[in-house]
Amino acid sequence: MFRAFLSQRVGTAIALFARLVTAVRGVWHGVDPVPHQRIYFANHTSNGDFVLIWTVLPPALRARTRPVAGSDYWLTNKLKTFIGREVFNAVLIDRNRDTRTNDPVTQMVSALDDGASLILFPEGTRNMTDEPLLPFKPGLFHLAQARSKVELVPTWIENLNSVMPKGKVIPVPLLCSVTFGAPLEVVAGEDKAAFLARAQVALAELAQEAAR
Amino acid sequence: MIVHAEFTKLLTGVFAILVVATVIGQILKARLGAENNVVENLVARINAWWGMVVLLALAMLGGQAGVVILFALLSFAGLREFLTLTAKRRADHWALVVSFFVILPVQYVLIWVDWYGMFSVFIPVYAFLLLPIVIAVQGDTDGYLTRVAETQWGLMICVFAASHVPALLSLNIPGYEGKNVLLVAFLVVVVQLSDVLQYVWGKLIGRHKIAPHLSPSKTWEGFVGGVASASAVGAGLWWMTPFTPLEAAGLALVITLMGFFGGLVMSAIKRDKGVKDWGHLIAGHGGFIDRLDSVVFSAPVFFHLTRYFWSVA
Structure with missing residues (x-):
């Protein structure tokens, strides 16, 4: 009870802080902020990424949207565990193929079956290169196969990589935006490589749109 | 809290x-x-104007503290917009952190304590020399000069120049003691009214574009009409200043001209960076810099003219 109250307050405080630093603006370019079940798949350059998406979602959508995050990062200390588990209600997946006991896709599917929407970073890790996107991991494909009714919404986060580059602690106040594109169309019989390439192109094109 | 009759009237x-x-x-x-x-x-x-006027009035009622804090926040918002568009790389992180969390607050503290000798050189001299050092020691030389120069420009415009509005409170004008906040009001009203009147004249009779590449909405008719009518209003506001009506008219003319060219310069930067507005936080206006560009260019000149001709040490 107290923890639930606390985690709600901490969540509001984090969102407020994100707004103070980045004045983040949500741009609903290809979809409207309506309560459809969705997977928001986004570019990943900073640990603050899902915070920004979460901040621009209307509260009703926010409550049922869960970020997918690496347990190898979020379960390393008590504060991170509290924020990851309680505040953001993250679906924590183990990114280490060799040692993990849970299958990430099974975990994500079960979250979808509970009615949650997901925030997913298909690049799998933070992009430190000068390329706009790293190659996508196959998880998005498997989710699309398993639950084809869920909307796959490309989501481009602009500028957060300058606010808080990897390894830096103090954020620089710069304006950020989160642009939501049109959901991916379902193409019957499409193989994994073609699907992932199409998803990646959709996100890269959205980046061009956001830069305008 | 002292409320001057002039302030209430204005x-x-x-x-x-x-x-x-x-x-x-x-x-x-x-x-x-x-x-x-x-x-x-x-x-x-117009709706946004209501908010801005109420905010400014409250700040002025708060005296020096109110005006200093308001403009420190405006500098923060402006610098955030400016540095969003400038060239930067990972290696600039510390320079940006220092700009926001050291240089900006220090400048406004110097304004607060009326240390003219320091606040007038802090950014043009100390920050100017410190920032390239902070960036150079990171070792990333790709676009080095551009990154250093654009960051310094942001500080000069959004912090140094903007801080000359609250700096008006530090002037010591014989016979005008305790009323300096009215100088701030004079500057802000004249420069903003000039923007508004240029817009109105331009919309009503504007035909000939003055700078089609920079700012398609600016016309000769708007420029002449706006500058002339705002200067006339400035002359009519002489009673709230230490100036005679003629002096008030001259200063208002300088303010409106600097304001006009400030808008032009900031438009050139927007075109260069390929954006239409500096931000999105003030509905109908765009960003903070879209509203502040003219103030920022006129404030230092108005400050120094007033200081040189009217102020005593």
Whole structure:
């Protein structure tokens, strides 16, 4: 009870802080902020990424949207565990193929079956290169196969990589935006490589749109 | 808290203008329809003006503390918009952190304690030399000069120049003691009214574009009409300043001209960076810099002219 109250307050405080630093603006370019079940798949350059998406979602959508995050990062200390588990209600997946006991896709599917929407970073890790996107991991494909009714919404986060580059602690106040594109169309019989390439192109094109 | 009779009089006038503007906006909306883009933008602008006027008035009622804090926050918002568009790389992280969390607050503390000798050189000298050092020691030389120069430019415009508005409170003008906040009001009213009147004249009779590449909405008719009428209003406000009507007119003319060219310069930067507005936080106006560009360019000149000719040490 107290923890639930606390985690709600901490969540509001984090969102407020994100707004103070980045004045983040949500741009609903290809979809409207309506309560459809969705997977928001986004570019990943900073640990603050899902915070920004979460901040621009209307509260009703926010409550049922869960970020997918690496347990190898979020379960390393008590504060991170509290924020990851309680505040953001993250679906924590183990990114280490060799040692993990849970299958990430099974975990994500079960979250979808509970009615949650997901925030997913298909690049799998933070992009430190000068390329706009790293190659996508196959998880998005498997989710699309398993639950084809869920909307796959490309989501481009602009500028957060300058606010808080990897390894830096103090954020620089710069304006950020989160642009939501049109959901991916379902193409019957499409193989994994073609699907992932199409998803990646959709996100890269959205980046061009956001830069305008 | 001291409320000068002049301040009350000015505020009454400004509110009267806003009421008239609001009524006109609503009439246009009823006649031309809410879907008309120009009218929609006009109504949004007028609504935002109400907020800005109330905020400014409250800050001025708070005296030096109010004005210093307000402009420190405006500098923060402006610098955030400016540095969003400038060239930067990972190696600039510390320089940016220092700009926001050291240079900006220090400049406003110097303004607060009236240390003229320091606040007038802190950014042009100390920050100017410190920032390239902070960036150079990171070792990333790709676009080095551009990154250093654009960051310094942001500080000069959004922090140094903007801080000359609250710096007006530090002037010591014989016979005008305790009233300096009215100088701030004079500057802000003249420069913003000039922007508004240029817009109004331009919309009413504007035909000949003055700088089609930079700012397609600016016309010769708007420029001449706006500058002339705002200078006339400035002359008419002499009673709240230490100036004679003629001096007030001259200073208002300088303020409006600097304001006009400030808008032009900041538009050039926007075109260079490929954006239409600096930000999105003030509905109808764009970003903070879109509203502050003219103030920022006129404030230092107005400050130094007033200091040189009217102030004693």
